[in-house]
Amino acid sequence: MSESPLLLALDLAGTFAFALNGAITGLRATRLDIVGVLTLGMMTALGGGVLRDTLIDALPPATFRYWPYLVVAAGGSLIAFFLSRPLRRLAPHIELFDAAGLSLFCVTGATKSLQYGLAVAPAVILGAVTGVGGGTIRDVLVRRVPTVLTSGLYAIPALVGAAVAVAAVRAGVYGLPAALGAALACFLIRVAGIRYNLNAPVAPETKNRQ
Amino acid sequence: MSESPLLLALDLAGTFAFALNGAITGLRATRLDIVGVLTLGMMTALGGGVLRDTLIDALPPATFRYWPYLVVAAGGSLIAFFLSRPLRRLAPHIELFDAAGLSLFCVTGATKSLQYGLAVAPAVILGAVTGVGGGTIRDVLVRRVPTVLTSGLYAIPALVGAAVAVAAVRAGVYGLPAALGAALACFLIRVAGIRYNLNAPVAPETKNRQ
Amino acid sequence: MSESPLLLALDLAGTFAFALNGAITGLRATRLDIVGVLTLGMMTALGGGVLRDTLIDALPPATFRYWPYLVVAAGGSLIAFFLSRPLRRLAPHIELFDAAGLSLFCVTGATKSLQYGLAVAPAVILGAVTGVGGGTIRDVLVRRVPTVLTSGLYAIPALVGAAVAVAAVRAGVYGLPAALGAALACFLIRVAGIRYNLNAPVAPETKNRQ
Numbered sequence: 001m002s003e004s005p006l007l008l009a010l011d012l013a014g015t016f017a018f019a020l021n022g023a024i025t026g027l028r029a030t031r032l033d034i035v036g037v038l039t040l041g042m043m044t045a046l047g048g049g050v051l052r053d054t055l056i057d058a059l060p061p062a063t064f065r066y067w068p069y070l071v072v073a074a075g076g077s078l079i080a081f082f083l084s085r086p087l088r089r090l091a092p093h094i095e096l097f098d099a100a101g102l103s104l105f106c107v108t109g110a111t112k113s114l115q116y117g118l119a120v121a122p123a124v125i126l127g128a129v130t131g132v133g134g135g136t137i138r139d140v141l142v143r144r145v146p147t148v149l150t151s152g153l154y155a156i157p158a159l160v161g162a163a164v165a166v167a168a169v170r171a172g173v174y175g176l177p178a179a180l181g182a183a184l185a186c187f188l189i190r191v192a193g194i195r196y197n198l199n200a201p202v203a204p205e206t207k208n209r210q
Numbered sequence: 211m212s213e214s215p216l217l218l219a220l221d222l223a224g225t226f227a228f229a230l231n232g233a234i235t236g237l238r239a240t241r242l243d244i245v246g247v248l249t250l251g252m253m254t255a256l257g258g259g260v261l262r263d264t265l266i267d268a269l270p271p272a273t274f275r276y277w278p279y280l281v282v283a284a285g286g287s288l289i290a291f292f293l294s295r296p297l298r299r300l301a302p303h304i305e306l307f308d309a310a311g312l313s314l315f316c317v318t319g320a321t322k323s324l325q326y327g328l329a330v331a332p333a334v335i336l337g338a339v340t341g342v343g344g345g346t347i348r349d350v351l352v353r354r355v356p357t358v359l360t361s362g363l364y365a366i367p368a369l370v371g372a373a374v375a376v377a378a379v380r381a382g383v384y385g386l387p388a389a390l391g392a393a394l395a396c397f398l399i400r401v402a403g404i405r406y407n408l409n410a411p412v413a414p415e416t417k418n419r420q
Numbered sequence: 421m422s423e424s425p426l427l428l429a430l431d432l433a434g435t436f437a438f439a440l441n442g443a444i445t446g447l448r449a450t451r452l453d454i455v456g457v458l459t460l461g462m463m464t465a466l467g468g469g470v471l472r473d474t475l476i477d478a479l480p481p482a483t484f485r486y487w488p489y490l491v492v493a494a495g496g497s498l499i500a501f502f503l504s505r506p507l508r509r510l511a512p513h514i515e516l517f518d519a520a521g522l523s524l525f526c527v528t529g530a531t532k533s534l535q536y537g538l539a540v541a542p543a544v545i546l547g548a549v550t551g552v553g554g555g556t557i558r559d560v561l562v563r564r565v566p567t568v569l570t571s572g573l574y575a576i577p578a579l580v581g582a583a584v585a586v587a588a589v590r591a592g593v594y595g596l597p598a599a600l601g602a603a604l605a606c607f608l609i610r611v612a613g614i615r616y617n618l619n620a621p622v623a624p625e626t627k628n629r630q
Contacts (some may be wrong), residue, residue: 026569033622035576036569050475055260057269059477064533064542111273122274136351141556141566146351148248149236157246202243265470267479323484330482345559356561359446359456366455412453 003062007108010179011049011062012072014104018134019045019076021053022096027084028091030062035080036081040069040141043079048133052109053124056116095194098135098147102158103186106131110162114169127162128155131186153193161186213272214370217318220389221259221272222282224314228344229255229305238301244291249312250351251287252280255311258343262319265336265384266326297337305404308345308357312364313371313396316341317389320372324379337372338365341396371396423482427528430599431469431482432492434524437463438554439496441517447504448511449562454501461497462490468553476536481486505521508585515614518555518567522574523581523606526551527599529539530582534589547582548575551606573613581606 003011022044026037046063053061063069080087109130114125132148132155139146148154159183168178192198213221232254236247261271263271273279288292290297319340323333342358349356358364374392378384400407423431442464446457466483473481483489500507529550533543552568552575559566568574581602588598612618 029565029569032569033572035572035574039568039575052263054474055270055274059269059479060475060536060538060542064475064538064546067539067541070541070545074419116270118270118274119277121280122270125280126274138352139561141569143353143563143565145239145353148249149239149242149351152245153241155246155249226586264474265480265484269479288551326480327488328484331487331490332480335490336484350560353563355563358459359449359452359561362453362455364455365459 003066006179007112008066008068010122010145010183011108012068014101014108015049015069015072016076017097017104018101019182021094022092022134022138023077023080023103024084024087024091024094024097025138025142027080032034033191037081037093038074038077040138042073043141044134044138045073045076046134046208047055047068047137048101048109048130048135051133052105052112052126052130054128056118058077058112058116060088061176096191097151099187099190099194101134102154102190103161103183106158106161107165107182110165111169111174111179120166120170123166124159124162127165131158131161141195151193153190153198157186157189157193160189173203212379213276216386216389217322218276218278220314220393221318222278224311224318225255225259225279225282226286227307227314228258228311229283230290231311232305232344232348233287233290234294234297234301234304234307235348235352237290238304247291248287249283250348251290253281253305253351254344254348256280256287256344257347258311258315258319258340258345261316261343262322262336262340265339266323266328268322268326282402306401309397309400311344311402312341312368312400313393315344316368316371316396317375317392320375321379321389324376330373330376330380334369334372335377337375339370341368341371361403363408366398367403370399423486424597426599427532428486428488430524430603430611431528432488434521434528435465435469435489435492436496437517437524438468438521439493441514441521442499442505442554442558443497443500444507444511444514444517445558445562448501448514457501458494458497459559461500462493463561464558465493465496466490466554467557468521468525468529468550471530471553472525472532472546472550475536475549476533476538478532478536493628516611519607519610519614522551522578522610523603524581525554526578526581526606527602528583530585531589531594531599532585540586540590543586544582545580547585548578551578551581573610577606577609577613580609 018063019041023037023041026032026040050061050063053059106127110123110127113192135158136146136148164185168174229251233240233247236242236250244352260273263269316337320333320337323336328336346356346358371392374395378388443457443461446452446460458611466489470481470483473479526547530543530547533546556566556568558563584602588594
């Protein structure tokens with residue numbers, strides 16, 4: 001099965017956003033040289049899609065079948081590396097790149113899963129897995145507890161974006177506008193979560209202890 | 211190939227046990243809200259089976275093809291979250307849930323591997339991989355050295371349970387009693403290991419240093 | 421598709437080298453008993469190949485289809501365990517075993533990827549992924565930032581070795597001498613990097629801060 005142009009475009013945009021995020025993470029982590037930055041950027045950018053394609057049995061992953069993936073992932077990482085000084089002002093916004101990647105990947109993950117025959121609920125879950133996958137790999141590699149565990153509004157926006165995309169496909173209205181709407185829904189919830197430091201409820205026991 | 215009812219039942223029981231264990235781990239780890247607890251519970255519950263199905267080429271994994279997996283994994287995690295106060299007394303027994311998941315998954319991992327054409331020895335190993343997989347993912351995500359490395363009696367009971375199950379299949383006597391017997395063998399060895407803090411021998415060099 | 425004898429031989433040699441490296445890492449990490457050492461040795465030895473075979477859709481992985489993989493991985497780990505005292509003098513050279521595994525696996529990863537239909541650039545990348553995979557899994561399990569991120573000359577020699585192997589295949593001159601030449605190119609660059617503590621350039625911003 002070949003990639004649709006829409007899927008490819010969204011996937012590459014998400015790949016670019018995650019490459020910037022992963023590379024900047026590598027620049028801020030100590031002692032990463034250009035190879036480390038490039039490696040972390042590429043793993044962050046490509047990890048979610050590789051996980052998705054493995055789980056839906058679309059092997060070898062699109063990453064290794066369509067050259068733009070590798071080029072965009074490497075290019076985004078190198079841009080972050082070489083422009084790290086002029087882009088320094090972007091560093092506080094590093095989470096926005098992550099949010100953009102999350103938003104685009106939850107949509108491509110969900111719609112590609114449907115295309116490969118998964119049912120509605122698994123497609124939504126796999127969309128979220130695709131969205132959070134790259135950032136989780138990044139966090140494990142630099143030894144942070146993954147954002148998906150510590151941030152209340154990380155998995156939820158990914159599930160929302162994936163659900164909107166799946167609903168649009170099922171309603172027969174999926175296309176560029178619906179895809180961008182689904183991604184935007186995810187992005188806005190995620191950014192609101194970062195901005196207002198929102199979290200989901202914690203368990204009663206934990207609250208009492210504090 | 212469709213899942214046999216016995217495989218499905220054992221798999222779901224193991225999924226439930228690991229969901230409880232993963233979610234309680236998340237509750238005890240700091241700052242995990244309901245989404246973090248649910249995510250960690252589901253990854254712990256579903257990780258071993260997803261790994262197994264990937265390695266035996268049963269893709270997409272059963273997790274995404276049979277809805278009860280996702281429901282049981284989410285349900286177990288939510289039960290642990292909402293009943294965390296009344297269940298507080300269960301917390302010291304958190305390792306028993308892990309042991310139950312280990313015991314059931316080593317059996318389903320080994321028998322499903324045979325069903326997909328693997329030879330006896332690889333099926334035993336893959337059974338053990340299935341058993342220890344979810345807990346290892348859990349430990350990596352919360353930044354602990356995985357139990358399978360630090361606890362002498364974790365991989366061994368999984369190998370024993372898998373070997374008993376494989377022997378039963380090869381002898382033509384596999385069924386509910388044999389499956390439960392194999393799981394029980396694993397469970398008892400694991401619990402004895404926890405109870406008496408048993409470990410396998412360490413290397414001579416290491417001993418001398420102490 | 422069956423393994424060629426050359427691929428199998430190189431793969432097993434790399435497996436043995438990584439098993440020694442992983443097991444010695446386990447011996448030096450605290451509190452690992454024989455099971456932990458064996459588990460870490462086997463995961464280090466087999467991780468890269470399992471990742472490769474998953475990504476090129478050669479499932480189930482060769483590890484579970486050809487018994488010598490499991491035997492060599494277990495044997496290498498046990499040798500490191502039982503001979504840990506006489507081999508103590510080898511401990512400072514632990515990185516050489518890693519370099520040997522890296523060198524052999526980047527070649528087998530690249531050539532097997534070509535054999536399974538991947539294009540030239542993805543085959544080179546997948547060769548490098550195969551080489552660095554086992555060590556990265558090892559580092560994550562013992563909670564170190566992976567060498568591939570922190571060491572400038574780890575991914576690069578793997579890419580060089582993979583590229584030489586791919587060039588030899590494309591030129592129609594691939595065989596034992598070309599394979600060993602490609603592995604040697606990787607090995608020498610890696611060892612020079614360790615010996616002279618070479619690193620790739622760091623970003624301007626980072627340099628200024630120091």
